[in-house]
Amino acid sequence: MKTDWRARNHPAWWAFLVHRISGIVLTLFLPFHFWVLGMALNEAARMDDFFAWTDRPLVKFAEAGLVILLAAHLTGGLRLMALEFLAWRGWQKDLLAVAAGLTVIAGVVFAYVV
Amino acid sequence: MSDILQVRVWRGDEQGEYQAFEVPRLESQTVLDVVSHIQRHMDPTLAYRFACRVGMCGSCAMTVNGVARWTCRTHVSKVAKDGALELAPLAHLPVVRDLVTDMSEFFDKWARARGQFHPTATREDPFARVRPDSPERRNADAGIECIGCGVCYASCDVVQWRPDYLGPAALNRAWTLINDERDGARNERLRAVGDDAGCLACHTHVSCTERCPKHISPTAGIAGLKRAVMKAALRGDL
Numbered sequence: 001m002k003t004d005w006r007a008r009n010h011p012a013w014w015a016f017l018v019h020r021i022s023g024i025v026l027t028l029f030l031p032f033h034f035w036v037l038g039m040a041l042n043e044a045a046r047m048d049d050f051f052a053w054t055d056r057p058l059v060k061f062a063e064a065g066l067v068i069l070l071a072a073h074l075t076g077g078l079r080l081m082a083l084e085f086l087a088w089r090g091w092q093k094d095l096l097a098v099a100a101g102l103t104v105i106a107g108v109v110f111a112y113v114v
Numbered sequence: 115m116s117d118i119l120q121v122r123v124w125r126g127d128e129q130g131e132y133q134a135f136e137v138p139r140l141e142s143q144t145v146l147d148v149v150s151h152i153q154r155h156m157d158p159t160l161a162y163r164f165a166c167r168v169g170m171c172g173s174c175a176m177t178v179n180g181v182a183r184w185t186c187r188t189h190v191s192k193v194a195k196d197g198a199l200e201l202a203p204l205a206h207l208p209v210v211r212d213l214v215t216d217m218s219e220f221f222d223k224w225a226r227a228r229g230q231f232h233p234t235a236t237r238e239d240p241f242a243r244v245r246p247d248s249p250e251r252r253n254a255d256a257g258i259e260c261i262g263c264g265v266c267y268a269s270c271d272v273v274q275w276r277p278d279y280l281g282p283a284a285l286n287r288a289w290t291l292i293n294d295e296r297d298g299a300r301n302e303r304l305r306a307v308g309d310d311a312g313c314l315a316c317h318t319h320v321s322c323t324e325r326c327p328k329h330i331s332p333t334a335g336i337a338g339l340k341r342a343v344m345k346a347a348l349r350g351d352l
């Protein structure tokens with residue numbers, strides 16, 4: 001039999017799900033990001049047009065989402081590496097709280113700046 | 115507390131269905147008491163496993179309302195939802211019948227992880243003196259009380275994703291031996307657990323640690339194995 005979904009309802013499993021989804025979305029976003037950066041080399045005018053387009057609220061909102069995903073993935077990844085590489089000390093949930101907290105802060109800071 | 119517990123029990127092997135029973139609710143009743151009541155008073159053909167009834171033998175684990183647990187030490191009051199229990203065999207193991215799984219693969223993996231102790235001394239030698247406060251002894255202590263119940267194995271998503279994964283219990287066993295200074299098979303064991311069906315496959319979901327009834331953290335041991343494998347690989351010992 002397979003694992004029952006009810007067995008997965010604990011903080012570290014939800015953290016894993018966030019990490020995987022953010023990892024996949026970031027991977028999908030990355031080629032697009034490089035494509036836009038590439039415009040700077042020989043299509044600067046088109047890049048300016050593109051940046052004008054990104055000034056819409058909906059796009060800003062999506063950007064905030066990306067920043068939060070990146071922050072969640074970064075802090076979540078650092079959390080995993082701390083868990084695995086530093087000597088173990090019953091702190092899984094403390095680390096998770098720190099990662100989640102930093103993610104929220106990153107989201108708020110971004111929303112404030114733009 | 116209502117007087118009747120609504121219990122749904124898995125009947126069959128991999129194919130099967132839940133059968134409903136109404137079991138009298140008693141004070142301090144364990145989930146194993148419920149299963150025993152059904153088997154003794156309602157349906158003698160129900161297959162399940164237990165031995166010690168006191169949390170030592172590791173034979174009574176089942177899936178209770180979706181979560182793997184040792185049933186002899188799980189009180190109904192802790193797990194029943196709205197006066198109902200759903201009982202199924204452990205996940206990730208072939209079902210023999212009803213609540214009984216075939217655990218041979220689970221234990222074969224302990225052997226594959228080099229779970230056997232390899233002595234370096236004979237009975238003629240003096241006793242080894244292991245300092246109780248040494249870090250190695252403490253690491254071994256933290257994992258040594260495993261009763262082999264399979265709860266962690268049934269809770270680990272990686273076991274589901276890749277059935278050849280050694281799993282948390284076998285790796286925890288290997289970790290206790292890596293920390294046993296009397297053992298002489300360190301490098302062989304690191305080789306046995308150091309591939310991608312071994313400790314390197316663990317994604318640190320921590321489900322094993324969350325569910326282990328003995329409060330062992332296989333995740334901690336697996337992280338230790340990852341570091342030991344990495345160091346041995348850098349030294350060229352593997």
Ligand code: HEM
Nearest residue numbers: 019020023024026027030073074077078080081316317318
């Ligand atoms: C910014 C610093 C980053 C850190 C510290 C980091 C850390 C990690 C770690 C530790 C894992 C392994 C998780 C596991 O064992 O399950 C991982 C997985 C992954 N990362 Fe990152 N990462 C970073 C940035 C990125 C970026 C920018 C992308 C995409 C463009 C990305 C995509 C992925 C994907 C797809 C996975 C696999 C997810 C999974 O196995 O569940 N990561 N990351």
Ligand code: SF4
Nearest residue numbers: 270316317319320322
């Ligand atoms: S920590 Fe590793 S062994 Fe334990 S449940 Fe998660 S993936 Fe499986």
Ligand code: SF4
Nearest residue numbers: 260261263264266326
């Ligand atoms: S580590 Fe814990 S859950 Fe896993 S087999 Fe041992 S006692 Fe059971």
Ligand code: FES
Nearest residue numbers: 167171172174186
């Ligand atoms: S019957 Fe022995 S551990 Fe439950």
